[in-house]
Amino acid sequence: MPTFVQILDFVGTFAFAISGIRLASAKRFDWFGAYVVGFVTAIGGGTIRDLLLDVTPGWMTDPIYLICTGLALLWVILWGKYLIHLHNTFFIFDSIGLALFTVVGLGKSLALGYPIWVAIIMGSITGAAGGVIRDVFINEIPLIFRKEIYAMACVVGGAVYWLCTITGSEPYVAQVVCGITVFITRILAVKFKICLPTLKGEEG
Amino acid sequence: MPTFVQILDFVGTFAFAISGIRLASAKRFDWFGAYVVGFVTAIGGGTIRDLLLDVTPGWMTDPIYLICTGLALLWVILWGKYLIHLHNTFFIFDSIGLALFTVVGLGKSLALGYPIWVAIIMGSITGAAGGVIRDVFINEIPLIFRKEIYAMACVVGGAVYWLCTITGSEPYVAQVVCGITVFITRILAVKFKICLPTLKGEEG
Amino acid sequence: MPTFVQILDFVGTFAFAISGIRLASAKRFDWFGAYVVGFVTAIGGGTIRDLLLDVTPGWMTDPIYLICTGLALLWVILWGKYLIHLHNTFFIFDSIGLALFTVVGLGKSLALGYPIWVAIIMGSITGAAGGVIRDVFINEIPLIFRKEIYAMACVVGGAVYWLCTITGSEPYVAQVVCGITVFITRILAVKFKICLPTLKGEEG
Numbered sequence A, B, C: 001m002p003t004f005v006q007i008l009d010f011v012g013t014f015a016f017a018i019s020g021i022r023l024a025s026a027k028r029f030d031w032f033g034a035y036v037v038g039f040v041t042a043i044g045g046g047t048i049r050d051l052l053l054d055v056t057p058g059w060m061t062d063p064i065y066l067i068c069t070g071l072a073l074l075w076v077i078l079w080g081k082y083l084i085h086l087h088n089t090f091f092i093f094d095s096i097g098l099a100l101f102t103v104v105g106l107g108k109s110l111a112l113g114y115p116i117w118v119a120i121i122m123g124s125i126t127g128a129a130g131g132v133i134r135d136v137f138i139n140e141i142p143l144i145f146r147k148e149i150y151a152m153a154c155v156v157g158g159a160v161y162w163l164c165t166i167t168g169s170e171p172y173v174a175q176v177v178c179g180i181t182v183f184i185t186r187i188l189a190v191k192f193k194i195c196l197p198t199l200k201g202e203e204g
Helices: A004-026 A031-053 A064-111 A116-137 A151-166 A171-191 B004-026 B031-053 B064-111 B116-137 B151-166 B171-191 C004-026 C031-053 C064-111 C116-137 C151-166 C171-191
Strands: none
Touching: A004 A031, A004 A064, A004 A116, A031 A064, A031 A116, A031 B031, A031 B151, A031 C031, A064 A116, A064 A151, A064 A171, A116 A151, A116 B116, A116 C116, A151 A171, A151 C031, B004 B031, B004 B064, B004 B116, B031 B064, B031 B116, B031 C031, B031 C151, B064 B116, B064 B151, B064 B171, B116 B151, B116 C116, B151 B171, C004 C031, C004 C064, C004 C116, C031 C064, C031 C116, C064 C116, C064 C151, C064 C171, C116 C151, C151 C171
């Protein structure tokens, strides 16, 4: 029986892989290219985190992420044209992934003895860096640098985790509150089109 | 006396470096930039593999890869305009490199105790990831995601290696069969223009 | 009291971060994106070096680099439009960073027992790779591959370090001479517009 966290992990991985495969398909990638972009979107953030923390990347210990990406590719091949109608569903799934990956990255870093500020960065990398590699591969400026609150939601969640721990919460409670914060921040930011200010170029 | 494998390694490294330097020269890179792109094309796949496997990247233990890239640059500077007539030769050399790098990456991962599915991915990364970094550096969508059977040849070779081992072949035999499979798959794919299907974008 | 090297490190980090934030602002990145690009420009080279050397990246052990990037972002937000008048100042600061980062990367590699040719590459990566990641993130061909002497200044400095050690200099003297060489090479290259030759594309 998979645990609740494993189900969330699968849903998040699936949503991240779908996002990579959709953008790859818009660029006319072949099946192999789309699979690789989907896989890297799903596991890229965790891989960079694990390289920085000097531990074996999670996907190298369990083939579930390869299988999950394969199912995502199959889904897009079979029902890709209906994906646009599932926009809201995938937005929710993607936000679940963002929240869970942030909590996982944060918890893993703390368990290895890193200070909270490193853990917050690692949580954000886990949630957001896969999308950055995806955008580099499809030769676009990474979306999270220009639009919407995305990685900032991870940072906000991380800060809330910190607040929880210094006010004496159990780690378990802090993790749930952190994940819910990331999820709600992301949902609210998109619903109310909350953006960070943009820098003005010197030429402008 | 260099061994047969060392000669193949040199030929493959040279061909990969030439491919990076040629694409860099089409973008008017200077000699230094061309050298870096050539070097990264040659050693990038193995470096990513070694970071993931947590071992010291091979090129940091032997200056032969730096020297080989230097010779490749010299070649392009002196005889670059004749390279187009050597197209078939370099295609063969490049395919030798792809085959050998796949076998090396696969063998190294198995020797470290990783399961076969990790080893197949590592073999493919060793063969194909250098070309991905090359294309990111010259600001193009990675070629292997859109055209031709390239990294798929590594995956096919890895699958054949797996078949060999479960049918009781010696590792040495499995490696030779794997390398030949990668080489032939690549040659046939280009000769008969075998492509994977392309995903259709949702807008289309 | 910060040491002289710590002050140089802060000045170099600040200049590198400013360079990332300026280029991000020209692409209309939001504050978060500009911060990330600035941070990666400042610490990216050292991070790649530390991953290759298999040690914990320096910025994960001291929050000063995060703080320094935050100050750089604040500076650009408040006084960004005057930056163009400080062009020469930032060029000097950037060259100080290049020189110091080269010396630090070189020294760290030698201290870990790597041979001098690996140390020279690590010094160059420390100085120049952050700018490469910056340019990939803003979706431009990395500047150092096409224009000016930049990473080559690191290589020249590394070669001078080598000459110093084989002629019997103390490590301390070799480091100072190396840093000054990088700094002067960079300044002279820009002042006299010294470039490396460009490769001609085969189509040309």
